[in-house]
Amino acid sequence: MDGRVDPEVLRGFAAGDDAAFEEVVRHFAGPMFAVAMATVGNRELAADAVQQALIAAWRASSSFSPDADLAPWLCTITWCAIDVWRRDRRHRGPDLTATTEVAELAPGPTYEAVWEAWQVRRALDSLPADEREVVSLHYLEGLTQSEIAVRLGIPIGTVKSRTHRAHHHLQQLLAHLADEIREGTR
Amino acid sequence: MSGTDGNDVSPALPERTESALRDRSTWASPPPGLEDALLAGLRRERDQDRAVTTDDDRARRAWDPRNLIIAAVVTLVVLAGTAIGLRVVGGQDGPEAHQVALVGTTLAPDAHAEATIVSKPSGFEITLDIEGLPPAPAGAYYQAWLKSADGDLVTIGTFHAREGGDAIILWSGVDPEGFELLTVTLQKQGGGAESSGQVVLTGTLP
Numbered sequence: 001m002d003g004r005v006d007p008e009v010l011r012g013f014a015a016g017d018d019a020a021f022e023e024v025v026r027h028f029a030g031p032m033f034a035v036a037m038a039t040v041g042n043r044e045l046a047a048d049a050v051q052q053a054l055i056a057a058w059r060a061s062s063s064f065s066p067d068a069d070l071a072p073w074l075c076t077i078t079w080c081a082i083d084v085w086r087r088d089r090r091h092r093g094p095d096l097t098a099t100t101e102v103a104e105l106a107p108g109p110t111y112e113a114v115w116e117a118w119q120v121r122r123a124l125d126s127l128p129a130d131e132r133e134v135v136s137l138h139y140l141e142g143l144t145q146s147e148i149a150v151r152l153g154i155p156i157g158t159v160k161s162r163t164h165r166a167h168h169h170l171q172q173l174l175a176h177l178a179d180e181i182r183e184g185t186r
Numbered sequence: 187m188s189g190t191d192g193n194d195v196s197p198a199l200p201e202r203t204e205s206a207l208r209d210r211s212t213w214a215s216p217p218p219g220l221e222d223a224l225l226a227g228l229r230r231e232r233d234q235d236r237a238v239t240t241d242d243d244r245a246r247r248a249w250d251p252r253n254l255i256i257a258a259v260v261t262l263v264v265l266a267g268t269a270i271g272l273r274v275v276g277g278q279d280g281p282e283a284h285q286v287a288l289v290g291t292t293l294a295p296d297a298h299a300e301a302t303i304v305s306k307p308s309g310f311e312i313t314l315d316i317e318g319l320p321p322a323p324a325g326a327y328y329q330a331w332l333k334s335a336d337g338d339l340v341t342i343g344t345f346h347a348r349e350g351g352d353a354i355i356l357w358s359g360v361d362p363e364g365f366e367l368l369t370v371t372l373q374k375q376g377g378g379a380e381s382s383g384q385v386v387l388t389g390t391l392p
Binding site for chain 1: 198199200202203204206207208209210211212213214215216217220221223224225227228229231232335337366390392
């Protein structure tokens with residue numbers, strides 16, 4: 001997938017280098033937060049879960065092989081951390097609002113679902129800003145291309161071309177997910 | 187993409203991808219300043235870890251509830267390292283052995299396996315240690331594949347697993363390093379050489 005971390009950073013990360021780890025945090029905070037939000041549904045709690053996951057990642061960094069892809073390794077840590085964090089909060093008793101309690105007690109996502117969400121988020125993060133914007137307006141706000149053109153004050157032809165490029169990029173980055181679905185892996 | 191005012195020729199996205207794109211959590215960005223706050227918190231943790239010198243200090247930190255969570259996660263990750271396709275390099279005196287964990291799909295949810303890949307003079311020996319996969323029914327067999335990011339498939343062998351739990355030794359004439367997935371499908375005897383698409387085990391190659 002597009003956007004792999006520099007190999008030097010991976011080597012530094014595995015060796016416990018602080019600067020390399022900070023680079024990893026900046027690279028992956030987005031997808032980690034998105035995964036946490038999908039599970040706990042609360043920004044404050046998601047930030048807390050991501051904090052726990054990053055501390056765990058730092059402590060486990062010596063077990064990471066720099067030849068491997070960091071993304072699935074870190075996604076696994078995030079998933080594990082959220083799961084353990086949820087069980088710990090249930091054990092200590094809820095002390096938050098009823099809405100948050102429900103989010104914490106709901107069954108956690110499978111690793112496959114989390115990894116898929118992670119990959120979609122990273123694909124979105126890799127899009128140019130103008131492409132990301134039209135995708136967001138369509139999928140999050142449900143706007144048609146005409147409505148997007150009016151919202152952004154640009155010709156509809158520009159909306160169409162940005163949409164086409166965005167879909168092409170996303171398809172390139174995420175086509176393997178469709179293959180795995182067809183083959184019964186999901 | 188629906189609602190496109192017609193004549194849209196954008197490449198279609200898988201339905202599950204579109205569903206993820208409609209989920210607000212997919213787009214959720216960390217609150218402003220979170221990355222800096224996370225890094226500051228991490229630096230504090232690192233400094234505290236490095237400052238621990240006495241047994242009393244270690245005991246206090248070990249039983250801190252937050253550290254219990256973190257310790258549990260670290261243990262899970264280190265023990266489950268192969269579950270995410272980490273490469274494990276073999277001994278210094280022999281050929282490198284790369285290990286990949288495979289998980290069962292919805293077609294074989296109780297199955298799991300570990301593949302050990304060793305480069306040999308005549309090719310790549312791939313040993314599959316499988317658990318929880320039922321024997322192939324009569325008229326069917328299992329087939330293992332290497333799959334590239336482009337969807338190209340290379341078969342690396344077939345087996346039926348009807349008479350015991352011995353490890354299964356397969357061979358590849360191509361370097362697995364150029365591939366993305368190692369999969370096992372259930373094939374129908376006489377159904378041709380193509381993959382049936384009925385994947386029962388899948389693992390991500392490093």
